[in-house]
Amino acid sequence: MTAEQTIPRSAPHQQAAGAQQAADAQQAAENLRERLSEFRALLVILLLMTESASEDQILELAAASAPGLGSARIEGYGLSDGQWRATGPAAGPAAGPIGVSTSDITRQLTALGQGSGQVDLPGRRWAWAYPLCSVGGLIGHLVASSQLEPSAEQRFLLQVIAQQTGVAVSNARLHARERATAAELAATNATLAQTVTSLRRSMDIHDRLTQVAVSGEGQPGIAKALHELTGMPVAIEDRYGNLTAWAGPGRPDPYPKESFAKREHLLRRLMRARKPIQDGERLVLLASPRPELLGIVALIDPDRAADTADLVALEHGATVLSMELARLRGIADTELRLRCDLVHDLLGGTDDESALARAEALDYDLRRPHRVVVVEGKGRARAHDALLSAVRRALRTARQDGLCEIWSGNVAIVTAGQANWEQLRRAMGSDLGSQCRIGVGSLRARPSELPRSLREAGLALRLQKTLLPGTSACEYPKLGIFRMLASIPDLTDVEAFVREWLGSLIDYDTRRKAELVHTLTQYLEHGGNYDATAAELSVHKSTLKYRLQRIRDLTGLELNDPDVHFNLQLATRAWGTLQALRDES
């Protein structure tokens, strides 16, 4: 038996049924293949959604992919914040589904809660809302529509799209929040970094300038530190505009000096502002630890490029400069006071050891023989400070060192110099614009002997005023007979001698408040020259002759007699010496 014999031939209707079954099976296979292919496409769409960080991009991708997966289209998304986001050409938050208002579709979707369900869209045979779910809850709904009832497979695909769209949007929002947080953190970090940098620079500025302040680098150190901190040339000036320190390139030579009026105007501006101000190409700040003590510090900034840190550096620099100015002034004041005390002690009398030690502390060599010089001013020169300043200037000009101080209304100089005292006197007079007198004591080897030199200087000054012509400097060592008379311990015989020769004239002067002794003295000192004597006394020659006649009458002496002349001259000089010694006591 063959196979053909064992298998009976089918009837025609059976064959037709078999062919139909085969065709159905093939159709089913093709449908299945198409569904599987759609699943693959859906997988790719889901992959793209996963990698997308943009919510709009995800919603657009989901909406655009729907037509490729069946007959349905996605009309839009009703989001849980009440927005309706349409898809396609009319996409946007304001556009609602065709034929229905946004509020109507929102109301329908709200009624669905977290579930899916049918919605009414005019003109659409089928419309369905699928929830956009995420771990965080409901995001909204995807609304799909079609003119044909979609198959179960197509509806399943739409549900998957909705589900994955919800997850992807949730992830995108989370990612966006994280990005915003990260950006915020980055901004905060940047601000913090900027603050830290700024603080660090402030600390650097503070440390560097503090180092300058404590290391005693002075104004050049301050200028150098400021230049290093700001990168700009730095100038420090005193209140008059004189450059005291410069750091950095481009130092002007000669350094320009503005007019007094302009300088005062700038200082007034700085005092009012109490902060850095722009002065031409310079950024300037005042350093003023005391009202009378001023200095300025300037950043040379032609491009006006100074930033906040540069201003901080400038302000710190001005503070350190103030400290430096105060320190310098303090040192100067102290030194001045120490000098003043030393001079007073030397003139009043002190022991050698103490005087030498204190002089050494002031960097003054007192071990050399010194003398005292007393300067007396007349008229304007009697103002002590002016006289003292004039004496110091004159000594500097004459390159004489010495210690000067006010002493009993005059200026006393303790000096080792061998100056031309008359020249020095004239220089002082010229400086002061008025006359002054100088009495010069003799050199003394030890500081403890200086009071004697002071006495000599004072005596010389008084004798010069009383007996000597003019106002020329009077040096005690060159006083001859005066010096001898002044050195006599017991003056009784001298006084008797004076009384013997000049007693009648002294009594006359006392009674009449006349100047016969002084007239006689000048007459004899000028060698009997009428003209010179009259000029010295500032009287007319006839007056002089009258006075001389009165002297002859009162004394009964002949002035031309050589013996009388000698004794009278000795007596007048002794009288002057006694007068000077009396003034001293």
Added chain:
Amino acid sequence: MTGPVSSGIDQIGLQPGSHVCAFYRGDSDRNRLLTGYLGAGLAAGDKCICIVDSADTAERLGTLPGACGEPGPFGGQLDIHLPESTYLAGGEFTAADMLTFWTEAMVKAEIEGYSFCRLVGEMTWALRDAPGVGHLIGYESELNRVTASSPVVVLCLYDLDRFGGEVVVNVVKTHPQVLIQGILVENPYYVGPDDFLPPVRA
């Protein structure tokens, strides 16, 4: 050649006859794909034919290292075309003309002595408002027939920033392999040219 060839992209191997749709985002991602894919072909001595959307891209590809490791010229190994002379030759897209172009190119390569071809097309031209661009998906489906039994690999490049979801879905449905995010997604159920019906356009 029967074994897989290196795609030059993310260590992915491709079987001869593969028609791969590659999705990318932006110019730098596109350049990465082009450089890897053509670089591997040039290094392997394959005939490389590419259609790019701009003269700038074409110029940049001219600097790729050839089989000897030196930059071009490649002595005919690399042919670079623009859409105006290929996809949109004559001002419109015709799937048949384009399939003929590829077929002739492969024959010509064989005559020139190349045993393997590497084809790539940047598909951005399909976004232009030109006649016939609606036949893109049908063309992609038909291209499977041309490449299936040939010593060739084909890469179609789609910019995700510019093509929408519907094109993506249809492209995936008509391509046996999809390259996306460094993953080669196989689609054994792709719609073949005999089964493909062009989508009804609204």
